[in-house]
Amino acid sequence: MEGKRNLESSSYPNSHLKRKHHSEKADSDDDSYVPYVPLKERRKQKVDRIQKIVTRRVVEPNEDGEKQYLEEEELDTGPRANVSLLDQHSELKKKAESTKSTALDKQLEEEQKILNNIQEQRALKTAAELAKGIIYSESLVTGWKPPRCITELGEARHDRVRKKLHILVEGHDIPPPIKHFKEMKFPKSIIYGLKKKGITKPTPIQIQGLPVILEGRDMIGIAFTGSGKTLVFSLPIVMFALEQEKRMPFIKNEGPYGLIICPSRELARQTHDGIMHFIKCLEADNQPTLRSMLCIGGVSVKEQMDAVRSGVHIVVATPGRLIDMLNKKCFTLSVCRYLCLDEADRMIDLGFEEDIRTILTYFKSQRQTLLFSATMPKKIQNFAKSALVRPVTVNVGRAGAASLDVIQEVEYVKQEAKMVYLLECLQKAPPPVLIFAEKKADVDDIHEYLLLKGVEAVAIHGGKDQEERTKSIEQFRAREKDVLVATDVASKGLDFPDIQHVINYDMPEDIENYVHRIGRTGRCGKTGIATTFINKACDESVLRDLKHLLIEAKQKLPPVLEAIEDENEEYINIGDERGCSYCGGLGHRITECPKLEAMQNKAASSIGRRDYLAHGAADW
Known part of the structure; x- marks a missing residue:
């Protein structure tokens, strides 16, 4: 029995003996004993440990050997379990956006460096102004002021008019927009001449641009094709010349007072004809006779000199013939106070920049400078401002945007099928129809093919003589x-108001030429159609620009363009700046601009060739 009791006591100890055993163990080993903690409590403690901010101190002994706490660093040891998944997602999204904004900042910084590198450092000024350090701070004073009834309406009204007409302006002391020609103080003969052309009220670029120029301010004018830009700089020069003639008539071999430079002969002739229309209207109203001269290649110099001998008020010219006549001292620019560069960005792209600098050296004093174009990228605007005094930038729509009055149709046509498909495309709209091709040989082939098919067609390109x-x-x-x-010689500024259909036989090499081409239709509020042939031979970067241009104009996208993927799509539009600031293309940024790359490669090759030729000449 006793043995049995001992066995029972050893196998089944009493509860008070167990408590005594634990208490003794706790007293003997207080440091190592850990009381039992339920599983739920242990999990909670684990979460608390993970959430706890650990403070790590860096300890170094000082000169006396004592411990010195130099700094504290806080470390987050893990996710916070007491924060909902939605809140965690929001915080992660914020971190991702901040990282993205940092990448965008880097992109913008890189683009600004590129712009600074390619931007022309020499100011667009005369040699005398650069040599003497002459800086003009005030605009030219004219005899025109806006009507008091307009100025008293207040700046809030002017802003409302601009906002309603989508007119963007930059500059200081901007003249108010004026919505009627009579309020601009034009004489009755000019208003009658406008009515004869079917113009009864000004367009948005004219509403803001005419008051700016009439007040003597320098201006950069940007508006879509067919918006009436030519009238903005033609009317003021006629009025300024009339004012000068009334004060003191021009004598023999004097003048001109105003100079308008155009990139092509056809555009120069068109501008000159428009000015002559208003001059004849003034003569019919018994106003003093004004003389305008057309200075272009392919025309007899003798005919041009007849106008100079009588004293000329206005000269409309192309750069090449103008420089030739200035070098021969056929006339001077000593009294010239008005300079307009029509299609300014195209002239710079076509290589006329040095010619413009040469022409500027013939000016003897300050002038009012105007630059107009439908496509004027940021790099051209920055460069242009170096030549202007207190400039005002008037922008109607985005620079380089296509006219919304043009229905753009893009069709995939194989290279060998283009010529045959032309006849089918000619059925879309009644004549007249304009067909553009990139190469002179293509123009001649198309012309010959259409004549063989019985189509009444004519052709022009740079290889034909001026008379033809x-x-x-x-x-x-x-x-x-x-x-x-x-070719593109007819794409810049030429006005064909009745054209309903433009066909692009091939896609131009850059999107700016495309905008100018299709702008020959859909003019003056009329609707037109533009059909463009594309195929595998087209550069993908240009097609990407075309895709975004169609999206911007809310046009139908063909499947072949929809299939083109955008590279770095998140960087194409950054803030208010869209696309490339060098060429105006919407499908890429300046860091991937093919036009800039081609220009740099061409410049690099020409430098090497020039050095080689110079070295060879020195050896000889």
């Missing part, structure tokens, strides 16, 4: 011919 070009344009305007086939 002029005759072709006149026949097309007079509706004697139904189709005009041309």
Whole structure:
């Protein structure tokens, strides 16, 4: 029995003996004993430990050997379990956006470096101004002031008008927009001349641009094709010349007072004809006679000199012939106070920049400078401002945007099928029709093919003589011919108000030329169609720009363009700046601009060639 009791006591100890055993163990080993903690409590403690901010101190002994706490660093040891998944997602999203904004800042910084590198450092000024350090701070003073009834309406009203008409302006002391020609103080003969052209009220670029120029301010004018930009700089020069003639008549061999420079002969002739229209209207109203001279290549110099001998008020010229006549001292720019560069960005792209600098050296004093174009990227605007005094930038729509009055149709046509498909495309709209091709040989081939098919067509390009070009344009305007086939020489500024259809036989090398081409239709509020042939031979970067241009104009995208993927799509539009600031393309940024890359490669190759030739000449 006793043995049994001992066995029971050893196998089944009493509860008070167990408590005594634990208490003794706790007293004997207080440091190592850990009381039992339930699983739920242990999990909670684990979460608390993970959430706890650990403070790590860096300890170093000082000179006396004592411990010195130098700094504290806080470390987050893990996720916070007491924060909901939605809140955690929001915080992660904020971190991702901050990282993205940092990448965008880097992108913008890189683009600004590129712009600074390619931007022309030499100011667009005369040699005398640069040599003497002459800086003009005040604009030219004219005899025109805005009507008091307009100025008293207040700046809030002017802002409302600009906002309603989508007019963006930059500059100081901007003249108010004026919505009627009568309020601009034009004489009755000018208003009558406008009505004869079917113009009864000004367009948005004219509403803001005319008051700016009439007040004597320098201006950069940007508006879509067919918006009436030519009238903005033509009317003021006629009025300024009339004012000068009334004060003191021009004598023999004097003048001009105003100079307008155009990139092509056809555009110069068109501008000159428009100015002559208003001059004749003034003469019919018994106003003093004004003389305008057309200074272009392919025309007899003797005919041009006849106008100079009588004293000329206005000269409309292309750069090449103008420099030639200035070098020969056929006339001077000593009294010239008005300079306009039409299609300014195209002239710089076409290589006329040095010619413009040469022309500026003939000016003897301050002038009012105006630059106009439908496509003027940021790099051109920055460069242009170096030549202007207190400039005002008037922008109607985005620079380089296509006219919304043009229905753009893009079709995939194989290279060998283009010529045959032309006849089918000509059925889309009644004549007259304008066909553009990139190469002179293509223009001649298309012209010959259309003539063989019985189509009344004419053709112009830089390889034809001026007489033939002029005759072709006149026949097309007079509706004697139904189709005009041309290179880009006809894409810049030429006004064909009745054209309902433009066909791009091939996609141009840059998107700016495309905008100018399709701008020959859909003018003055009318609707037009533009059909463009594309195929595998087209550069993908240009097609990407075309895709975004169609999206911007809310046009139908063909499947072949929809299939093109955008590279770095998140960087194409950053803030208010869209696309490339060098060429104006919407499908890429300046860091991937093919036009800039081609220009840099061309410049690098020309430098090497120039050095080689110079070295060879020195050896000889």
